[in-house]
Amino acid sequence: MTMKMQRDFFQGSMRIKVQGKMIEPFLQACVRRGSVISNIKRVNEHEAVMTIRLSEWKTFRQLRRKYRCKLSILEGRGLPFYYRKITQRKALMAAFMLSVIVVFLLANTLWSIKIEGLTPELEANVEKKLKTYGVSPGKMSIGMDDPNDIQRKLLDDIPELLWIGVNKKGTSYQLYGVEKTRHDTNKNLRPSDLVAEKKGMIVKTFIEKGRPLVTVNDVVKKGQKLATGQLVEDKDILVHTEGEVIAETWYKVDQNLPMNQVLLLTDGLEVREYQLKIGSLTLPLWGWWEGEGSQFRSENEETNWEWFGWKSPIDLKAIHHYEVDGKKYAQSKNKIQELGIITARESLNQYLGKEAEIMKEKVLHLREENGKVKLILLFKVHENIAVTKYISQGD
Amino acid sequence: MTKWQKQIRTWIGRYFDLPSDVMLDLPRITTIGSIHVYIENHTGLLHFSDNEVRIQYKRGQVKIIGKDLGVKMMLKEELLLEGEIKSVEFLPEA
Numbered sequence: 008m009t010m011k012m013q014r015d016f017f018q019g020s021m022r023i024k025v026q027g028k029m030i031e032p033f034l035q036a037c038v039r040r041g042s043v044i045s046n047i048k049r050v051n052e053h054e055a056v057m058t059i060r061l062s063e064w065k066t067f068r069q070l071r072r073k074y075r076c077k078l079s080i081l082e083g084r085g086l087p088f089y090y091r092k093i094t095q096r097k098a099l100m101a102a103f104m105l106s107v108i109v110v111f112l113l114a115n116t117l118w119s120i121k122i123e124g125l126t127p128e129l130e131a132n133v134e135k136k137l138k139t140y141g142v143s144p145g146k147m148s149i150g151m152d153d154p155n156d157i158q159r160k161l162l163d164d165i166p167e168l169l170w171i172g173v174n175k176k177g178t179s180y181q182l183y184g185v186e187k188t189r190h191d192t193n194k195n196l197r198p199s200d201l202v203a204e205k206k207g208m209i210v211k212t213f214i215e216k217g218r219p220l221v222t223v224n225d226v227v228k229k230g231q232k233l234a235t236g237q238l239v240e241d242k243d244i245l246v247h248t249e250g251e252v253i254a255e256t257w258y259k260v261d262q263n264l265p266m267n268q269v270l271l272l273t274d275g276l277e278v279r280e281y282q283l284k285i286g287s288l289t290l291p292l293w294g295w296w297e298g299e300g301s302q303f304r305s306e307n308e309e310t311n312w313e314w315f316g317w318k319s320p321i322d323l324k325a326i327h328h329y330e331v332d333g334k335k336y337a338q339s340k341n342k343i344q345e346l347g348i349i350t351a352r353e354s355l356n357q358y359l360g361k362e363a364e365i366m367k368e369k370v371l372h373l374r375e376e377n378g379k380v381k382l383i384l385l386f387k388v389h390e391n392i393a394v395t396k397y398i399s400q401g402d
Numbered sequence: 403m404t405k406w407q408k409q410i411r412t413w414i415g416r417y418f419d420l421p422s423d424v425m426l427d428l429p430r431i432t433t434i435g436s437i438h439v440y441i442e443n444h445t446g447l448l449h450f451s452d453n454e455v456r457i458q459y460k461r462g463q464v465k466i467i468g469k470d471l472g473v474k475m476m477l478k479e480e481l482l483l484e485g486e487i488k489s490v491e492f493l494p495e496a
Contacts, residue, residue, distance in 0.1 A: 035446045038478050047473035049451045
């Protein structure tokens with residue numbers, strides 16, 4: 008029974024009214040042609056109502072004249088009729104089509120590009136290049152180049168890239184890049200000497216190429232030759248000298264440190280003020296009465312709304328006002344000396360770079376005057392003092 | 403159908419123990435209580451109304467009398483009636 012009902016639903020059935028004097032013979036004739044009639048109900052002598060299949064309507068039409076019956080459709084049921092009803096509703100159809108199109112478009116829009124394994128500069132470069140190929144978030148991915156083409160183009164256009172993998176995953180592109188590590192192959196191998204960059208006492212020498220002129224514990228002046236490219240004295244066999252000369256150097260640091268320090272501390276009280284920014288216009292939204300007086304420190308936080316790469320002209324600005332409390336701290340001489348040494352050491356480390364090593368520091372001078380401490384420190388440092396100096400050959 | 407044909411059919415039906423409706427072209431009428439009547443192997447619907455249905459078969463007519471009768475389904479040689487059935491009457495041709 009359910010099978011039959013399903014069939015009727017998909018093929019469509021209709022309720023019809025038959026009028027005439029020869030209803031029974033008419034029905035008998037229809038049935039003989041293979042029709043199935045159900046739910047026949049006699050209305051009166053010359054009228055009956057019944058359900059037939061949509062596909063049998065043709066048979067009924069053909070036979071009705073012979074038996075002088077009048078047919079009229081009361082209602083249609085099933086899929087074909089629903090379909091007709093729906094297609095007749097233009098707005099509904101239009102909305103349906105539109106939603107299909109929108110879903111299709113959204114699914115075929117590139118939503119994000121993820122680049123991994125590259126330095127920020129190179130990443131920006133790759134993004135810029137992708138944009139010129141028409142690959143950027145918010146663009147349609149139909150008509151975009153194949154990931155393989157993009158990969159080839161990127162590799163051609165950006166020489167710094169050793170390799171880049173372009174992967175399309177749904178609505179996003181994932182790129183994995185490997186940067187070329189530059190090996191200086193065109194090193195200038197002209198004949199050269201190594202000279203001292205600054206005054207120092209040699210601690211260790213390691214000359215890879217060339218003839219060393221100094222030994223450990225020698226004190227050298229600035230500009231003094233440490234090794235030469237002239238392999239044999241008074242002969243013209245000149246080579247490029249390479250090597251490292253570690254020397255002990257000295258740095259003097261002068262510091263003037265105040266005894267009393269004023270520290271501004273937030274005490275936890277925070278009030279917020281909100282502003283709406285439309286273009287260059289700023290409208291206060293909430294809390295514009297807050298944050299007056301000098302006892303507050305303000306921090307601004309601004310949104311940066313974007314829609315599909317288009318910057319929104321409307322932004323929300325939040326200003327956080329933190330109440331601050333100034334506190335004076337008087338410190339002892341020893342404490343100041345300690346702090347001074349630490350800061351001096353740090354700044355010296357920054358100045359010298361990674362390779363140098365601070366060996367020892369010594370306080371030369373510590374004096375208190377007018378609420379300030381004068382501190383003079385001496386640092387002993389081991390660093391490479393050798394620099395390359397090319398030999399001019401006069402040609 | 404001549405008389406001797408009828409006799410042979412009856413005899414074959416008995417001999418092979420075949421259902422008589424198949425052999426003799428008679429209608430098979432099944433009723434479920436008094437609410438449904440299922441008629442197979444008929445040759446035509448002659449008349450139907452709320453209280454009377456007449457069906458033709460090879461050797462006569464069947465008259466079904468009841469109340470609120472309706473044809474639930476009608477196929478080439480099958481008929482399903484429903485309603486409140488009072489009687490099933492055979493009117494064989496003379």
